[in-house]
Amino acid sequence: MEQTTGFWQFIAQQSDKLWSQTLAHVGLTLISLIIAILIAVPLGIWIARKQRIAGAVLGFAGVLQTIPSIALLGIMIPFLGIGPKPAILALFLYALLPIIRNTYTGISGVNAAVIDAARGMGMSNWQILTKVELPLAFPVLMAGIRTATVINVGVATLAAYIAAGGLGEFIFGGIALNNSNMILAGAIPAALLAILLDFLLSLLQRVNLKRVRVTYVILPFILVTMSSFYLLPTQIGGRMLGGFTPEFMGRQDGYLGLKKVYHLGIETVVISDAVMYKAAFEKKLDVISGYSTDGRLKAFNLITLVDDRHIFPPYYAAPIVRQAVLDKHPELEAILNQLAGVINDSTMTALNYKVDELKQSPEKVAMDFMRSRHLYRPARNGSGGTIRIGSKIFGEQYILAQMYKILINGNSELQVETKTGLGGTKICFDALTNNQIDFYPEYTGTGFLVLLQPDEQTTKKLGGDTDGVYRYVSQQFNEKYQIKWLKPIGFNNTYALMMRREQAQSLQIKSITDLTKHLNKN
Amino acid sequence: MITAQNLIKHFGTATAVNNISFEVKEGENLVLLGTSGCGKTTTLRMINRLIEPDSGTVFVNGTDIRTQQPEVLRRGIGYVLQNHGLFPHYTVAENIAIVPRLLKWADQDIRKRADELFQKLNLDASLAGQYPAALSGGQQQRVGLARSLMVNPPLLLMDEPFGALDNLTRISIRKEFRALDELVKKTIVMVTHDVQEAFEMGDRICLMDKGEIKQIGTPEELLFKPANDFVRGFFDEQRLQLELRSVLLKEVFPESDASSEVSVWDRMDALLHPENGNLPADDIRIGDLMRAFETYKRK
Known part of the structure; x- marks a missing residue:
């Protein structure tokens, strides 16, 4: 019940944002759909006439369909930058296959005797196409357009990854922030949108075949009107542009804090951290929200701005383990603590750089490091039960998971199973509390602000206090979840604002305060 | 009415029609007869340019058909197919109005002519609003014929017009067609593989084999004065019945x-x-x- 009330409250509070995201979502979906129809329908008709190349065209469209969406978006950044353009192009590519295939199937399926009669009666090729082939292929063709529409509503959520807006901002923000209301506020409208658009198109599909001509007028009209809701965001000329992750945008120790404490007034777009660093390097973005130990910092020649008013809380990494597991395997704690205090910020950045940029495997990087620090012992291959290590879906967590695997294998009779790539904080933490994994590396700040979500007073009191935050999360996790925080590993992977080195130097920006002053000048 | 000269048509390496010439006089009923693959349909389709010959010429009313735009030529020639080729998404009334609409006839003229043909072809007026799928095979074939007759073309091309019908329906419809005054004055070129049908419908029969004309003449000429062994052999099985009928x-x-x-x-x-x-x-x-x-x- 509390959950429901919270949801409606959230909707009420965020109604402006929800409305603009929904419009952006509809716009992205329909603009790409219109372009896809304009290209795919003629292409489908064409390959129905040239059966020999039909296989090649359908095959190519099929290959496009198999490219993972986020990868496709990433590929396009160097050419199209970030924002709606690459998003629309990607959605367009995904909509091609169903429309081409159904147009082709529909046109090929028209009875040859009917075409022959039409030609024999003296109809021109254009008349045969518009009066015979298209009307007869129409139901199949429309089915293809409906499929493409539903696919596009789904894929358009990913547009939030590359600063194109849409309901994905709530969905991914909600996942990152462990905020179910936010996830639902994005997911429910997206689902309703898919159902609604599909329903509207189904009405068109059932239109009496003779009235198909009416459809030729109505369909473009509806599509154009609905997509016109979405005016392409005006280009920000000359001013600095910030690109922040959905998670950062919604956090007190993120964008909200920047606004409140620093009064930072910068144009922002929402973007995935997978493409954010690259977009900054390509000068599509000027300020990004990164992590201080990220290997890409080194790879893309970015610098972090000093947080001179201490809004970013400490994010010291430490393994968090279910107490039940420690009770069952008491030797585990000492083994995991062998890594305590061993890795500092610059070491972690260098390790991340090897994985993220030099493309070395996390296994190799972990092994090299463990050998160099004399922490490696040959695996005992024991049979004393299995420990399941989880990790979030980025390089640093993969490396840490591998290091713990090496430690456990070398120092105990326990076996290890790694479950890496568990999405964001919420997914990982839920896996832990639901006994899907036994431990994973977590950050004190994340545990404090995202998982515990203390009241404002506590947050203010403990804000920048490294030890205070660690003590607080240790105690709270133990009480609430029977989960133990082991000793911190040493490095502090906190949020940081980053800029290109040469831009920061030429503008003489070293701290966030400098950035705010610079923005206020212009 | 029709003069075909030295028509040749290849499909790939296969020769469909190998240098044939023939004439069809005004008001005459010429049947192109032969087994499947003999080139009779190709020959028919070269008359309304659904197929263009590799060489040779067809004159209709003394005009080389290549000088006319194919669509315009076809609108002036009736065309009836084996599988009737009715548009499944058009009602019967809409189907038979296709050519008149292409020729921009006024609505009331179309309606008047349709009523007339409905009567002559024994089609119930209530069928006008039906879709072809709701009609029987015989009705579909009659609608197909009505469609080709709407603008009263002097020349009619029929490709196995009764081929899709069952035997009994075929015989009765054939009889009806022969008695139809609309068809009496028309020049008709009809393709069939059915010998009975050829003898019943044809003023003259053009017997074809492997892309060539074996003999062209009246049914009696083909029966009693066969030009060669192929023609003689072709009718052997049904000879007595054909002779008695002719x-x-x-x-x-x-x-x-x-x-x-x-x-x-x-x-x-x-x-x-x-x-x-x-x-x-x-x-x-x-x-x-x-x-x-x-x-x-x-x-």
């Missing part, structure tokens, strides 16, 4: 007062099936009939 009773019994419609076969049929009640009041018997027929043949 000879008029009057020719065998000049003194008989039978009309010029009655063939020897009809008379014999009446003798063998008196229960049908159409036995005329003369005293010709089967023996007399056969003897007279043999005598006639020897002449």
Whole structure:
């Protein structure tokens, strides 16, 4: 019940944002759909006439369909930058296959005797196409357009990854922030949108075949009107542009804090951290929200701005383990603590750089490091039960998971199973509390602000206090979840604002305060 | 009306039509007869340019058809197909209005002409609003014919027009078609593989094989004066029946007062099936009939 009330409250509070995201979502979906129809329908008709190349065209469209969406978006950044353009192009590519295939199937399926009669009666090729082939292929063709529409509503959520807006901002923000209301506020409208658009198109599909001509007028009209809701965001000329992750945008120790404490007034777009660093390097973005130990910092020649008013809380990494597991395997704690205090910020950045940029495997990087620090012992291959290590879906967590695997294998009779790539904080933490994994590396700040979500007073009191935050999360996790925080590993992977080195130097920006002053000048 | 000269058509390496020439006179009914693959359909389709010959010329009314835009040419020539080719998404009324609409006829003219043809073709007026799928095979074929007759073209091309019908329907529709005044004045080129049909419908028959014309002439000429062994062999199986059908009773019994419609076969049929009640009041018997027929043949 509390959950429901919270949801409606959230909707009420965020109604402006929800409305603009929904419009952006509809716009992205329909603009790409219109372009896809304009290209795919003629292409489908064409390959129905040239059966020999039909296989090649359908095959190519099929290959496009198999490219993972986020990868496709990433590929396009160097050419199209970030924002709606690459998003629309990607959605367009995904909509091609169903429309081409159904147009082709529909046109090929028209009875040859009917075409022959039409030609024999003296109809021109254009008349045969518009009066015979298209009307007869129409139901199949429309089915293809409906499929493409539903696919596009789904894929358009990913547009939030590359600063194109849409309901994905709530969905991914909600996942990152462990905020179910936010996830639902994005997911429910997206689902309703898919159902609604599909329903509207189904009405068109059932239109009496003779009235198909009416459809030729109505369909473009509806599509154009609905997509016109979405005016392409005006280009920000000359001013600095910030690109922040959905998670950062919604956090007190993120964008909200920047606004409140620093009064930072910068144009922002929402973007995935997978493409954010690259977009900054390509000068599509000027300020990004990164992590201080990220290997890409080194790879893309970015610098972090000093947080001179201490809004970013400490994010010291430490393994968090279910107490039940420690009770069952008491030797585990000492083994995991062998890594305590061993890795500092610059070491972690260098390790991340090897994985993220030099493309070395996390296994190799972990092994090299463990050998160099004399922490490696040959695996005992024991049979004393299995420990399941989880990790979030980025390089640093993969490396840490591998290091713990090496430690456990070398120092105990326990076996290890790694479950890496568990999405964001919420997914990982839920896996832990639901006994899907036994431990994973977590950050004190994340545990404090995202998982515990203390009241404002506590947050203010403990804000920048490294030890205070660690003590607080240790105690709270133990009480609430029977989960133990082991000793911190040493490095502090906190949020940081980053800029290109040469831009920061030429503008003489070293701290966030400098950035705010610079923005206020212009 | 139609003059075809030295038509040749290849499909890839196969020769479909190999240098054929023929003429069709105004008001004549020419049947292109042959087994499948003999080139008869290709020949037919070269007359309305659905297929363009590799070489050779077709004149319709003295005009080389290549000088006319194909669409315009086809709108002036009726075209009936085996599988009727009715548009499944058009009602019967809409289907038969296709060519008139292409020729921009006024709505009331279309309606008037449609009513007229509905009557002549024994189609119930209530069918006008139906879709083709709701019609019987015979009805579909009649609608297909009505569609080709709407603008009253002087020339009609028919490609196996009765091929998709069952035997009984085919025979009755054929009879109906022959009696149709609309068709009497028309020049018709019809393709069939059915020998009975060819003899029944054709003023002249053009027998084709492997892309060539083996003989072109009246049914009697093909039966009694075959030009070669192929023609003779082609009719062997049904020879007696065909012969009896193609000879008029009057020719065998000049003194008989039978009309010029009655063939020897009809008379014999009446003798063998008196229960049908159409036995005329003369005293010709089967023996007399056969003897007279043999005598006639020897002449």
